[in-house]
Amino acid sequence: MPYTPSSQDVTQLPSWQALREQRQTLEGFSLRQAFTDDPQRFARFSLDDCGLFLDYSKNLIDVRTRSLLVELAREAGLAEAIAALFDGAQVNASERRPALHTALRRPLGERVLVDGVDVMPQVHRALQRMSELVGRVHHGLWRGYSDKPITDVVNIGIGGSFLGPQLVSEALLPFAQRGVRCHYLANIDGSSFQELAAKLCAETTLFIVSSKTFGTLETLKNAQAARGWYLAQGGSEEELHRHFMAVSSNVEAACAFGIREENILPMWDWVGGRYSLWSAIGLPIAMSIGISNFKELLTGAYRMDRHFQQAPFERNMPLLLAMLGVWYGNFWGAQSHAILPYDHYLRNITKHLQQLDMESNGKRVRQDGSALQIASGPVIWGGVGCNGQHAYHQLLHQGTLLIPADFIVPVSSYNPVADHHQWLFANCLSQSQALMLGKSHAEAEAELRAQGLSEAEVQRLAPHKVVPGNRPSNTLVLERVSPGRLGALIALYEHKVFVQSVIWGINAFDQWGVELGKELGKGVYSRMVGSDLSGAEDASTQGLIDFFRSHHRG
Numbered sequence: 001m002p003y004t005p006s007s008q009d010v011t012q013l014p015s016w017q018a019l020r021e022q023r024q025t026l027e028g029f030s031l032r033q034a035f036t037d038d039p040q041r042f043a044r045f046s047l048d049d050c051g052l053f054l055d056y057s058k059n060l061i062d063v064r065t066r067s068l069l070v071e072l073a074r075e076a077g078l079a080e081a082i083a084a085l086f087d088g089a090q091v092n093a094s095e096r097r098p099a100l101h102t103a104l105r106r107p108l109g110e111r112v113l114v115d116g117v118d119v120m121p122q123v124h125r126a127l128q129r130m131s132e133l134v135g136r137v138h139h140g141l142w143r144g145y146s147d148k149p150i151t152d153v154v155n156i157g158i159g160g161s162f163l164g165p166q167l168v169s170e171a172l173l174p175f176a177q178r179g180v181r182c183h184y185l186a187n188i189d190g191s192s193f194q195e196l197a198a199k200l201c202a203e204t205t206l207f208i209v210s211s212k213t214f215g216t217l218e219t220l221k222n223a224q225a226a227r228g229w230y231l232a233q234g235g236s237e238e239e240l241h242r243h244f245m246a247v248s249s250n251v252e253a254a255c256a257f258g259i260r261e262e263n264i265l266p267m268w269d270w271v272g273g274r275y276s277l278w279s280a281i282g283l284p285i286a287m288s289i290g291i292s293n294f295k296e297l298l299t300g301a302y303r304m305d306r307h308f309q310q311a312p313f314e315r316n317m318p319l320l321l322a323m324l325g326v327w328y329g330n331f332w333g334a335q336s337h338a339i340l341p342y343d344h345y346l347r348n349i350t351k352h353l354q355q356l357d358m359e360s361n362g363k364r365v366r367q368d369g370s371a372l373q374i375a376s377g378p379v380i381w382g383g384v385g386c387n388g389q390h391a392y393h394q395l396l397h398q399g400t401l402l403i404p405a406d407f408i409v410p411v412s413s414y415n416p417v418a419d420h421h422q423w424l425f426a427n428c429l430s431q432s433q434a435l436m437l438g439k440s441h442a443e444a445e446a447e448l449r450a451q452g453l454s455e456a457e458v459q460r461l462a463p464h465k466v467v468p469g470n471r472p473s474n475t476l477v478l479e480r481v482s483p484g485r486l487g488a489l490i491a492l493y494e495h496k497v498f499v500q501s502v503i504w505g506i507n508a509f510d511q512w513g514v515e516l517g518k519e520l521g522k523g524v525y526s527r528m529v530g531s532d533l534s535g536a537e538d539a540s541t542q543g544l545i546d547f548f549r550s551h552h553r554g
């Protein structure tokens with residue numbers, strides 16, 4: 001189904017113009033004051049759905065700003081775009097493809113057509129195959145060449161074939177089934193291969209070569225290294241099928257690598273890599289937590305899909321997060337956005353959201369190829385709290401940049417140790433509180449005077465102690481990280497990214513920028529290893545190649 005993205009200039013929409021004026025009106029806006037003036041502010045700017053509680057009251061907005069942001073989403077054609085996304089229209093216009101990650105979590109019985117064919121039966125067939133495979137491994141029926149059951153599963157994949165599965169399998173470790181350990185091999189760096197191989201036993205290891213295209217250099221090199229290692233450890237070519245399987249949309253290439261067709265699970269070109277953890281690319285997740293928990297993950301995401309489609313815009317979680325991002329990026333000049341999970345198990349969510357957001361919305365032209373005249377996706381960064389507090393939060397509190405942040409925190413811990421979780425939660429809340437309240441010059445002076453310092457010392461130190469405050473954040477609270485809530489959380493961000501792409505008129509589902517480096521890499525490699533002695537296109541790269549050639553030892 002072809003998709004005609006709106007060709008309108010978003011900056012000419014009445015709501016965009018009104019938001020520009022609103023930005024001027026809010027020049028002296030104070031969050032402290034806003035909470036004093038409106039005792040209902042927390043209730044007004046928070047919502048609870050799909051197992052996630054979102055507090056967005058600590059943002060530089062009032063009710064009118066929210067209305068205008070919602071109006072902007074309406075005027076930009078978001079309702080039509082959401083329908084197009086779910087109906088399988090070609091929202092990825094440059095590649096003429098739909099983006100149907102939502103189909104992967106729909107229950108059997110619903111229909112989703114791609115080129116007139118209902119894809120739901122194939123989606124559920126793949127899920128069934130995953131279920132059988134996982135069952136065989138978990139019950140010790142899948143055995144290695146020496147007839148021992150599999151104990152270790154290694155996912156060989158990179159980008160979307162790594163970050164999502166790694167996030168989920170590690171976030172859901174409390175749900176892990178006993179007996180099978182999951183590992184991830186992504187980088188082409190031989191050190192990551194050797195460090196991992198040292199922990200494995202070839203007889204009981206199953207490798208999943210996970211690559212949508214089956215053409216990714218890092219993955220193919222690691223798969224070759226794994227095969228070489230398996231053979232060197234005593235495995236044979238005949239028994240290779242007991243130790244290597246693949247998930248790919250390129251069955252031919254996977255077979256050519258030596259993987260048996262019955263050991264290849266499908267992927268489809270209508271699922272983007274960074275949206276693929278819900279497909280068979282999620283096999284290592286299912287290997288770790290079992291198929292019923294994997295299905296719970298899908299159900300949680302499906303719940304968020306329904307919320308996104310059905311909730312009124314004013315109470316639509318992905319939409320609100322997205323429009324707040326537009327507000328800061330396009331009207332306040334923010335260039336980055338911090339993701340700060342206060343949970344050990346969610347420690348990898350920043351990396352996954354980094355790919356999801358930056359690869360999707362790191363674009364400079366609109367769907368129709370015309371140059372984008374406004375800022376698009378921000379830099380996504382961050383890391384696990386409290387560690388960040390003792391490292392980079394200083395810049396959030398007192399730096400010159402405006403960096404909106406999302407705090408993500410569960411109410412309960414799977415591993416209570418004394419009062420650690422209470423302190424972890426308190427730290428999370430107090431960070432967003434400090435960002436919002438700050439410390440005024442008068443407060444800094446009063447604090448120093450109370451310490452008995454001389455007036456000269458008070459004046460010397462006060463400017464350094466001032467924390468401007470008024471810095472915005474969202475707080476997402478989960479009761480506990482569970483498969484369902486995690487599914488909803490990840491889907492929330494997927495839809496947030498989509499909403500922003502619609503506002504900016506860009507394609508969230510292609511990634512042409514990644515290709516140039518890959519193409520140039522071939523030339524650089526051949527000049528480094530000697531088969532191509534022509535000079536590189538530039539003196540810097542050639543100089544570095546020469547340095548490599550004269551110093552390389554192994």
Ligand SMILES: O=P(O)(O)OC[C@H]1O[C@H](O)[C@H](O)[C@@H](O)[C@@H]1O
Nearest residue numbers: 159160161211212213216273514
């Ligand atoms: O799954 P694969 O085809 O191996 O792709 C792995 C990754 O590499 C590419 O270069 C893209 O930038 C990513 O979007 C993709 O997830």
